[in-house]
Every structure is written in C-alpha cells, then in structure tokens.
Amino acid sequence: MDIPIIRDVLEESNARAQENRALFDRHGVFAVNIMSSPGSGKTTLLAKTIPLLQQRGLSCAVIEGDITSTLDSERLKPLGIPVVQANTEPFGGDCHVGSHLVQAALKHFDLARVNVLFIENIGNLVCPAEFYLGEDRKVVVLSITEGEDKPLKYPLMFRECSACLLSKMDLAPHLDVNVETLKENLRRTNGRLTVIPISAKTGEGIERWVEWIVKKT
Amino acid sequence: MEWREKRKEPPFYPPVNGGRDMHELYIAQSILSSVKKSLPENVATEAVTQVRVEVGQLDAVVSESLLFLFNAIKSESGMPAAELLVETIPVRCRCGACGHEFTLDLPVFLCPVCGSGDTVILQGRGIRLTGISANVDEDTEHGHTDHS
Numbered sequence: 001m002d003i004p005i006i007r008d009v010l011e012e013s014n015a016r017a018q019e020n021r022a023l024f025d026r027h028g029v030f031a032v033n034i035m036s037s038p039g040s041g042k043t044t045l046l047a048k049t050i051p052l053l054q055q056r057g058l059s060c061a062v063i064e065g066d067i068t069s070t071l072d073s074e075r076l077k078p079l080g081i082p083v084v085q086a087n088t089e090p091f092g093g094d095c096h097v098g099s100h101l102v103q104a105a106l107k108h109f110d111l112a113r114v115n116v117l118f119i120e121n122i123g124n125l126v127c128p129a130e131f132y133l134g135e136d137r138k139v140v141v142l143s144i145t146e147g148e149d150k151p152l153k154y155p156l157m158f159r160e161c162s163a164c165l166l167s168k169m170d171l172a173p174h175l176d177v178n179v180e181t182l183k184e185n186l187r188r189t190n191g192r193l194t195v196i197p198i199s200a201k202t203g204e205g206i207e208r209w210v211e212w213i214v215k216k217t
Numbered sequence: 218m219e220w221r222e223k224r225k226e227p228p229f230y231p232p233v234n235g236g237r238d239m240h241e242l243y244i245a246q247s248i249l250s251s252v253k254k255s256l257p258e259n260v261a262t263e264a265v266t267q268v269r270v271e272v273g274q275l276d277a278v279v280s281e282s283l284l285f286l287f288n289a290i291k292s293e294s295g296m297p298a299a300e301l302l303v304e305t306i307p308v309r310c311r312c313g314a315c316g317h318e319f320t321l322d323l324p325v326f327l328c329p330v331c332g333s334g335d336t337v338i339l340q341g342r343g344i345r346l347t348g349i350s351a352n353v354d355e356d357t358e359h360g361h362t363d364h365s
Binding site: 001002003004005006007008009010011012013095096098126127129130152154155156159187188189190191192 | 255256276324327334345
C-alpha cells in the first residue's frame, strides 16, 4: 500500500521554535540568533555590543551555544548579565543549537527582565542555518580573514540571515582579501542582506550594528 | 541591574542538557518520527518498505550521509525494511524587481534578466515527507490493529 503525504520533516523542531517564539512575544524579548564559522569573533562582538545596549537602557541575556566547555561564558562574565551555557559536550561534537536546547535554556531566565536575547550558535556555517529557533532575526558574522568565497559556498546561511557583520576589518590592510568582491558575493547570494563592516578592536561599525538592534526592539 | 541584585543565584547556570545533535542525524531521526506519526493505525512500522522525502537543494543536506544515518538507525525505530528515497528539489526564485522566475544552477541568487539581488525563494528549501510504502496484506490491513 502507498500512503501519499506532505509533511514537514522538521515539524517537531519547528513546534519547539514556535513555543520559544510565543515566550519572546509574551515578554517583549528581541531574540537574535548569531551564527558564524569558529573564530570569527562572535563572543568578542557580544562583549563589545552588550555594554552599548545597556547604556541605551536595554537589558541583555545570552544563550551560549558554542562548544568547548564554558570558555565563552567565562569571557562574558564581566558583563554581569544572565548567561546560560547550552552545550553538553566538553570535547565538542555538536553541530548546531536546536530549538529544544533553547527551550531548556529559557527556563533559566527571568524573561520579563530581558529586552535583547543573544543566542550564540555553534561555530559552523552549515548546520545552524537549517534550524529555526524562534528568533526574531538571524545574523551571520563573517570575518574577512575567511576569504571572499564563503557566501557562495554556504548559500543557505547567507540567505537565511537578515544581516551580515564583516568582522576583523582592522586586518584589511594586511590581507589580500578584496572586501568589495566579498560584498559583491554577499549581494549575489542575498540582495536583501544588511552588510555592516565591523572591528571589535577599533570599534568600526559597532555603533551602526547597535543601532540596527535598537531600531528593531 | 537592580533586579539582578535581588536574585540570590549567580548569573551563571549549569549547562543545559540537550543531547547531541548532528545535522543529518537529526534529520534522519525526524524523518523516522514523521513516518511513525503518519502511518495509519493498522499498519505496523515493520511493514514499511519505502520512505520518500524531498530535500531542497538549498538545505545543504548530504544525501549520502542522510542515507547512511537513516539505515543505521531505522531498525531501532522499528523499520528495518525501510528504504529511503531522497529527491533533491532544485532552487527556484522570483525576482522582486521584475517578477522573472528562474531556476538556479549555481548558488547565485541574482535575477538573470534584470540583475537584481532582491529575490524570493519559491522552492528548494525545506525537507518534506512525501510518501510511504508498506507491505500490507488483506489480513493485516483489516485484522491486526494492535501493533503500531
């Protein structure tokens, strides 16, 4: 017997994501899912961004999904904000943060007191792009040291995101990378993407990125 | 900041246990779970011979990995005889500027007519269960409704 059917295979994952979404809506939380390759500067970016949001009266929280123990959480500790470490394997191995993991992490927050929630995904340009977590926006951090071709190699990631932060711009004079070619490749992949060149070291673009968040809260 | 001072707990919490995930493994598990939910009551999981899915080309699913993992876990999901058929759906877009619809050979989402990057994906994204085949004889179909 043949059973014809049309069914979303990720319906359970999406159902958890919708529950997260409902929680964010109820408490007025703006949730940003931050994705990138390993080492692009996600945690450094958060450490620079969060104090500026706090200055604007926005309270922040972080779900730290990146692997390798609690190293990233420790780096965020001086900010004095709620951080939930959502990884399970001290030696790594997980490839993305799932909506069920976010759901479990959310139980540890007093969401009524959170304006902006950052979900720092696992460093990986493939798997995290596939899964909706209930977030308001997906953002990809791409460091210019990664080369010009990444948008074309990982199209789903760059299609799914609303903004791309081009990080480590301070290194541009020392690299062969052509930032204009990189931007053109971003446009070829997603013409609607907001591209913000940044440097956590010099502060370039950080204000613009903070404004991008503030306007959406 | 004041709300934090009122709280007794430190701002750091123990890790959340979520289990290990791997992209294609999670998808293989989700396919088997979707099949279970879609089977009529009188069809046992053991009777499933074929599972058909559509995978969008944009989803970056490695078919070989998906097949390998599906075959590795199908028995523990009660479907030892299930064969997975994966159909890859090409990416199709509509241009937001001129309305032209086109299929992508390469992951370049520019309109080939007007060059605009303002494009909307029409198909080629998402993973869908599209059909199940099961070996069901007349007796089983009308008799044994107890195994599911």
